[in-house]
Amino acid sequence: MQANQNQNPNQAQITFENEVQTLDPAVVSLSMGNRNNPPEEPLLLSLQDGFGYNVAAANGRALSGFHLVRKTSRFIFNTAGLVEFMLGVAWNVSFLMDSWIILYHHRLCSDTLAPTLTYAALKIMTKRASIDIHVSPLVPPDIEIYKRTSQLRLHPGFNHCATLQWHLATTSGLGRHVCYVTEVLSSTLANLRPRGQNRFTLPIAKRIIKQVLLALQCLHDEMWYTHTDVKVEKIFAAIPEPADSRIQEYREANPSAYTMYGPPLHLQSLPQPVVFSISEPLPYLGLGGSLEDITVKLSGSSRSMSISICERDDFVAAGNYAQPPTLRAPEVTLRYPWTNAIDIWTVGPLLFRLLTEESLFPQDEETYSHEVHLQRIVELSGPFPQEFLSKCADRDRYLDETGSLKHATAVFNPDSLQELLGRFGCVDEDEIPGVVAFMRKCLTLDPKLRPSARQLLEDDWLV
Template sequence: MAHQSSARAFRELPVSDIVEEEGVPGYRADDFYPVSLGEVLADRYRIVAKLGFGVGSTVWLCRDLLAADTRALKTIKVCTAQRTSKMIAQADAEIAVATYLQSVEGEHPGRNYIRLLDTHFAVQSPHGTTHQCLVYQPLGMTLTELRDLFSDRALEKSLFKNTLQIVLCGLDFLHQAGVVHTDISPNNLLLGVKDASTLLELEQAEQNTPIPRKVLPDRSIYISRPMPITHGMPVICDFGTARMGEKHSGDIMPELYRAPEVILGMEWDCKVDLWAVGVMLWDLFEKSTLFGARVNGVLSDEVHLAEMVSLLGPPPPDFISRSEACKKYFDSEGNWVAATPVPGQSLFEREVQLQGEEKDAFVRFARRMLCWRPEERPTAVELMEDDFFKFRCK
């Protein structure tokens, strides 16, 4: 058992408290491997701190007992049980995409901004379930967490622009290699780590002041330890829903980030990632999300599309003809016919941080990504050269 010599040094939470992964929708205790601090996985990776959790995994800082001191700390994602095809597919996709991208030849600067697997293995839980474990080089906090540290919940302008160019460079590498990420958002962009001492401090903090946890007969549920600020470049992470190849179909993307072709059941390609970058401009810099897309807290395609019409104008008729689902919302000329009113707003009005020519350039930049026809969205490398980046940050 971890921390036996100071068994009461941590704060034990009441058993009735719901914390961390216990609060995810559809939670089942036996879906999650019961990781414990101090445990050694695969006779190699000793768990030293909890970093986070999600619907499909818990994430931990671990020490590689076979590595040199300077490279000993890793991040390990312990996936939920391979009980459902969705969880199996996401772990398998992460492994397959990493294996493929590591085989891609040629030099591309975007390769430096992609987080790929170091290795992977499977473990068996006491419940008899199998769990994939994915090992990575450690990274810092998400861009969501970094943004929330600013008083107005918006990145400083020069940091915002530099971040965008790095993300676009990483996406250009992916797209040239034939990979669509499908899940671009601030939650999947993490800061790099330049100085390993930051992570060593995290490990030491867990030893000196163990994090609170809820102790149950068959497992402990730990509170995630907050990540410190690190100063490396942003890195694109989480390839569990990535696709390889040019054309695809099916539902993808975070709810408020879905491109119109996805909502309307059309074929889609790598341009969905560029739509997501366009939406992300508001999450990172404009103090608000671009789309609400909900009625009484429930996601609504109709509301989402009405908001798109208000910001982009009506879709062109040739776009409407690509999906039968369009008939629920548009006539053959692209006019809105659904019951939800189209809001009175524009992209120019929704931009609140800039003024003058720079504001105009920002809106033009956003419009290049936020357009109905995906084939009209520029490539990532073309967007890196946009006039918006030519304005000097003051």
């Protein structure tokens, strides 16, 4: 506040948006670690740009009574992501927030006991996302689930969902920001171990799949939401108990050498300098976790959608897509009224990824093609059922009257899941038929015939 009192009248009129336009590019680059683009969040993009990050957040600072001790999320800015948010219908704020580990005083129920220092995770929304949450007639899935915590807590899948503990608002030089407080989680399954060393044995993969299905069962049956984004990057390993002491011991044994990419960026329009902070996820194995006893939690419910919206004719007619492109269920691409069956589809590629560390439907997302994706599905699973195709709005765009692909490439490689798994050598030969049978249930082409999460949990192979 003292800095603001010392400003002259002209300086007091400077806005963040205007001042950013006048900054020396060399100074900005230095603050970003001598980079031309933001290494993580684009902190200098304003509300008018569709963002507006909480620029007060930095390692060691206090925010609404919380002490920020470690940044854990990593945002990679790209124009495609911005376009996706602007055009999307679903709650899609996952890349419009940053995530921090916070330390705060937790007051116990008993007045005779002193408050204890507790770790939690604080997800800070951008100004743009915060406004959208307030003005939308829809309640964000995260908050809707939070409101029903006492009811959902009895469901066995609730413990495998990353959910809110509470929500609040913080302020920065750009205004108010909605914040979600959650438990601290460690690594995602995508970065649990280094690339090339991140395959899971069959028993551990089964354990993970069962927990993910329990989470989906809770989301589908109790909340009537479709997750839409089931992938290894959204599945986190829970920190074994006692979590707080494990986090504290890890921080003491592994102090951060660097917490920011470059020197703080001082702006006259803000009371505190802007800091481009470095993300440091907590490593599961470094916290004493073991793969054999791993407990996972499915996150990303910000992108979940109410099934009632997914089934609406106007929603389907608008050509709304969901899911990561290379994991997309055929009914989404072909514009068939989709439900939570699209989440079950992605469990098949998830199991394949856990076992092989590879994508079942590989494709460069920057040059992604619907035609190539559909061809790969047909190569693995055979032709689409005619009854299913008859209700697909985009059938004629991709298939002819016989159900054959119009735009198949010259290289058409019919393959079997059994041969594919055999080539990777990741599963014992006598175990392959069981894996293939389970995956085929997940990859049932007609979504009406695809089993539910509840039915898959009763499958003999998984049990």
